[in-house]
Amino acid sequence: MKRADKINLSVLVVLCVILSSAFAFAETRNITEENKKALANVVETMQQTEMMRVSRGRLKSNPVIYPFHTIYQNLIQNQNYLIKNHTESYANALSRLLIVREDFLPDAVSGKGKIILDYYKRELIRQYDLAPQFETVKTLLETNDVLERSRAGLDAIPIRARLAFDARRWAFVCFGSEELPEQFESRLDSLMREWKPAKDVFEVEESISELSLAYSELFVEISGEKGIGK
């Protein structure tokens, strides 16, 4: 074999390796199926743990159920229903996020705005993926809380995105330029990531009010710096 042929062959081999590894990384995940399996696993494990716990170390055929009976029953018997609801929350949140994109054009598709939108899309996946969130649960009640928090978190993402884009829209008016000051941009960035986990509508409302207030206070600071008000 000639030297040139050898080089060509080695290049071909390297290309094949790179291509195969690229395909391996690009493997599509079915998070809904993963969630279903994760929920089934965690419920089964926790069921055993709970039985052990409530019967003082002795396994019984019927677990002793405490006041959270309905939640226990729901988790054990209605897993498909819970996963369906969870998936619907994801789909709703995604479609609402796309409406946010339309409402805040052109900010949402250019420069930093696009980065923000991509962040919230990743945040949707992170909230939707239950397996990592189930890692720390110790009881069935906590399993239910994780599910509730995940759904509430999904519901809140489009609202968080709207708050972030509203703040940016008015910041551009306030600073009157295409670029925001670096310090202000980093404050907006940290607010974008801020979220106090909530597990029902009341807690979601509380968390959103806190977040909205934080954005408002940022603008009060700016008005103070510009010599308005305080």
Place this chain on the structure above:
Amino acid sequence: MKKTFLYLIIFSILFFCATTHAELMHATVELKDRAVVIGAEEQIIEEIKEWAGSKKGISIEQFSDEIQKRYGDRVDLESFSTAGFAQLTFDLKVSVHIREGILSGKLPPIEGLSFQDASSVLTLFGYKAVKLEDFNSYSVQEKVKVFVDARGPVMVLSGTGAFDTVMVYTTVDEKDR
């Protein structure tokens, strides 16, 4: 002793003169093409109103020249660019719950703030904020004054405790923009 007493009286008189000034009153006069808010002592306002009433067709330039000639700096004039006072209406452009306004990008972030802080933020964007109860208690002349000061839409904030609704009032001119 007598000298000190004299000084005391003189200083008291000077202090009294410095702190006491005639309270400015406001009134609105309707001209041919403008509404003019006059700020002056009550007696002067009465004189101007009487005089302006007999000269309905006068233009704003003639009016302000005449006032300047008669009263000098004792009168504040603010003319309001509208075709006539009868047409100067306070149109409710939008009434929006504060959360809804913020989420749709129509309002800057002012949720959860006190009236004072919200007013500062709105001033940052060139808006004037007024409490609903104040706005409702204003006479027409005072409302004209608010709009003249604002030079744009007026945000009327309402709600119990922390306000929760913003009503944006405009004049006909603003609405058409």
